[in-house]
Amino acid sequence: MKYINQSYFAQMSKFVLAVTSVAIFSPISSASAALGFSTTIAQISDNSTNQLLLVDKKVETMNRTQLNSNKVSAKGKKTGFSLAIWQPANTFSEVIARVSVKSKSHNNYLQERFVGDYKYKIKQKVKFVKGLKASDRIVVRLYDIQNRFIGYSEFECLSANTTVNLILSAKPNEYQVVRTVYGLDADQDGTIDTNATTYDYFTQIRKQGVIFLSSSQTFQGSQFQVEGLSTIAKTSVYPLSFTQGDYALVRQSFVNAFSSDLADVLQANPGSLVQVMEVSDNSSYDTSQMLMNYRQISMSRTLQVGFSDVSVNYWAKNFITKLATMEILEGFPDGTFRPDAPVTRAQFAAMLRKAFAKGKIRQAIAFKDVSNRYWAYNAISEVYQMGFLNTAVGKDFNPSQKLSRLDVLVALAQRLNYQTTGSTDTILSVYSDANTIRPEYRSLIAALTQHGIVVNYPNVNLLNAEQVATRSEVSALIYQALSSTGKVANISSQYVVGQQQVAAEDSMERIKPRRHCNQGIGNGAEGCDPGNSHPHGGSNDEGGRTPGKK
Structure with a gap:
């Protein structure tokens, strides 16, 4: 296995591999009743009154101050997360975290996209910034250094910065349970804000699947206790969208962690298709840039991203x-x-x-x-x-x-x-x-x-x-x-x-008012075709093409 530092990531935009897929949840019936579990559902998500956690509700109440999110300069107002990995037993020294994102789009989630493989030392924390919004789901698959799958977690991005802690068991190779503790950290001091909801739950691997547990009563929870984090509750605390709606995870008997529809990069061993990035203390990664650089290898097989009439050198x-x-x-x-x-x-x-x-x-x-x-x-x-x-x-x-x-x-x-x-x-x-x-x-x-x-x-x-x-x-x-x-x-x-x-x-992040554009509806990103367009074709449906026609 090869490891790289952050500087390698800039080269990844040249890495092209036409493989893709999307993670889907297996529609399996409830098993929690049989297991005798109980669950606490968080009724408040964080300090923001506009936090969106219900997956079955339309994204309608986003705080209007987020309309110009790029202009928000107050610390902690941009959506992102910091991810720390712990193992109180101290029997592990390193772990590989495979991070991916399922972006929320109205009542649905977009296909799971690869964000990278990261080699952590236990107790290290890494920041992921930009390109995320409230209600996006982050998936973390954990591997040991021998590429053995040892843990799985999902969590939901909150309305500002989210601090996330994943805690491994004393023997992760044998006892494949992960505790997830996270909450709003708007001031980015590394701790969950006072009065913010602390989500606290366990996931357990069973073969190639994952169970989101409703309780910690079936195993020794003390091995997951980390100084500075809340004491383990008897019943798990989940976001509402994890327990209700079409994309609920709790009370399913089995969530497939490696669906056949996943992109190859999400099924392959770490280091086999993409080199693992070795993180340092307080590393920070631009999620939007990583998604851009990895887009060619994390596409769904059902998702068309190349078109016969859009050449490699086409301007747009x-x-x-x-x-x-x-x-x-x-x-x-x-x-x-x-x-x-x-x-x-x-x-x-x-x-x-x-x-x-x-x-x-x-x-x-x-x-x-x-x-x-x-x-x-x-x-x-x-x-x-x-x-x-x-x-x-x-x-x-x-x-x-x-x-x-x-x-x-x-x-x-x-x-x-x-x-x-x-x-x-x-x-x-x-x-x-x-x-x-x-x-x-x-x-x-x-x-x-x-x-x-x-x-x-x-x-x-x-x-x-x-x-x-x-x-x-x-x-x-x-x-x-x-x-x-x-x-x-x-x-x-x-x-x-x-x-x-x-x-x-080579020093600006934004356009300066030197070379500006006029109103010309359509000049929003990279393109106008002033005078040289030859319109043809018909009306597009909501996906961008003519309903029922070619």
Whole structure:
């Protein structure tokens, strides 16, 4: 087995392997009654009134202060977690933690994605930052140095930083039980905040499966006691989503830890496909960047991320691939993506619904031209309530109307609610066609420009606001909007307005107001195709393609 330090990770983006899969839970009946277990379900999740833990509830109540999460500078407000591994018996010196994430998307979880293999010394703590949100589930599979599977845990990201402790038994190779203790640590002092709920439960390996135990009464719990952590309770304390809904884990007789649908990298021995990273004390990893670098080896076999009409050198390839990986977009049954096809208001609503999990800021409207049987009815209703798209005329939505780049940009700007710092005219001067931007939209486009959301292809200085937005352009804009909130890793592109200066100065994380973009709905991430688009194809369903057609 080979081990590497953090510097190796930068090279991983070159590692391509077309294998994929998704973790699913076996629909097995309850066994807790037979085992005589009892469970305590946490009714409060943490100090935040807007913490989202119920998997069967829509993500509707996200705190509005998180809308500009990239601007939150107060310590501890960004979602992430620190992971420490303990073994009170002191019979183990090192362990390998395989970390993966199942991102929450409305009522579902996206496919499990590999975040890396990490060689820990017992008592070490590692931080994982960026690219996570409340209610995402983190999966940790534990191995000894001989690559024997010795433990499994899952926990749920909370509304701010989460501190997580995994405690191994005295003899992990024989007694394969893991205690999980975690809670909100908003001030990032390494301890669970006062008055925050402490989740405390046990998982036990049985062959290739895992049982989430409801009680510690069936084994000697004292061997899992760590100084500074809460005393072991008789009944386990779980987040609500672990006990209720379609994705509950407790009371199942068996949760498959190695489903055949998992990506090969999640089934292979540590070190066989990807080198193990040896961590140091207080190491920190950018989760969004790691997901980006590992995306080629952690795709589901059922998930299409490569398209016959999107070449390796295509200007928007990285944006399209990343959104396809995140299940925000998908291609057509014939294996194409149709990057130059126009985007309708209904299609855009479907994309936004999958990309953003924002709270609702206004009441739903019964659009006269959108029946409850229309394929995008739910997406249109939810996105309107989120504040992304306004009515067309009266109570019509005009779902089949093609969007201009300006339409896309304005929709993003109005909901993201970014503000400019500096002169609007100065910011917009980066565009050679800035005079075509209507006065009522100039400040919105300036704000998007300053936050690095505008993408113009092939001429980065041409906004082409009134041009019909293409699938590739909308993909780029949506991705850049997500990147601006810190939800995904930055993608380097010469067509993102402002990235030219960033590359030259090599010192900026955000776009400076030198080279800015105009409103041109669709300039959100890496793409606009000003003037060179040749729209074709039909309406996309919520996955990004025409319902029932090729």
